[in-house]
Amino acid sequence: MKGEASGSGDVPAEELRFDFRSGRLCLAFVATVGERWRGNHERLREPADLARWYVEAGLLDEPPAVTAAGLEAARVLREAVHRIAQALIAAHPPAADDETAVNAAAALPPLIPVLRAGTGRLTLPPTRAQQSALSTVAREAIDLFTSTGIDRIRECVGPQCGLLFVDTSRPGLRRWCSSTACGGKARAATYRHRRAASSGNPGPE
Known part of the structure; x- marks a missing residue:
């Protein structure tokens, strides 16, 4: 990311909405910074924003309790995922420090899968709930970055976008x-x- 993400300030409300067009959870997490190419609008401005993201992303039915330290840990993971994705797009090896950051988040127990009315959902463990939610995001990133789909990670060519996404089209030319x-x-x-x-x-x- 080019410097620190900006706060809300005079940012238009639409720039603070979460974006889920990436096709993968971890890349949608990266998109919690808007206009990386220019404005660097921070969409995770406070712990409640991160808690809301988990719900809007479909991970949880209820927002977990998130602390200021948990929000900072989430931002560290987010930027590591962003840099790794950019490195892979450029056919470069990821930085060791970024891999370490992702691995550290993934090392903690993830959210717990449960069966409810015949539908699989994820739920919070009794302890370390915010770490578990972040671990689930980190593990999804590892799954993407070690899959055959890494050569389908793209950056939107729109001059005012730059969103990272996975190209699922058959020809792979999106x-x-x-x-x-x-x-x-x-x-x-x-x-x-x-x-x-x-x-x-x-x-x-």
């Missing part, structure tokens, strides 16, 4: 985080440029 979001904007821009060129007015560069 460039945008979403065909209806950044992909739609790119197609619209191309169409406008072609219309302007055909009319003899190339429009703004």
Whole structure:
């Protein structure tokens, strides 16, 4: 990440909403910083935000208790996951310190799977609940980074996006985080440029 993520300040409300277009839990966790390419908007501004993320991500039905230290540990893991993903995209080996950070979080017991009305869910253990939630995220990151899907990790080419995602398309040529979001904007821009060129007015560069 380019420096520290910014606080809420005058950040538009939409920039503080969580984004789950990445296709993997750990990459959605990375997206709790918005506009890494420019604004570095911190979406985990306080412990309650992290607790809410666990619920919105579908990990838990109820938000766990999160402390200030737990929030800081989550941010450390998040940035390590981000740097590892970026290294893999560039075909570089991950930094040892980043792997150590992920391994440390994953070493703690994860959330407990339970069966409820025929549906599998995750629940908090009686102790070290916030560490267990973070461990589950770290273990999912290890699963991704050691899978055959590591060559499908992408960074959206949208000039105002940069979201990390997993390309699940059959040809593996997906460039945008979403065909209806950044992909739609790119197609619209191309169409406008072609219309302007055909009319003899190339429009703004």
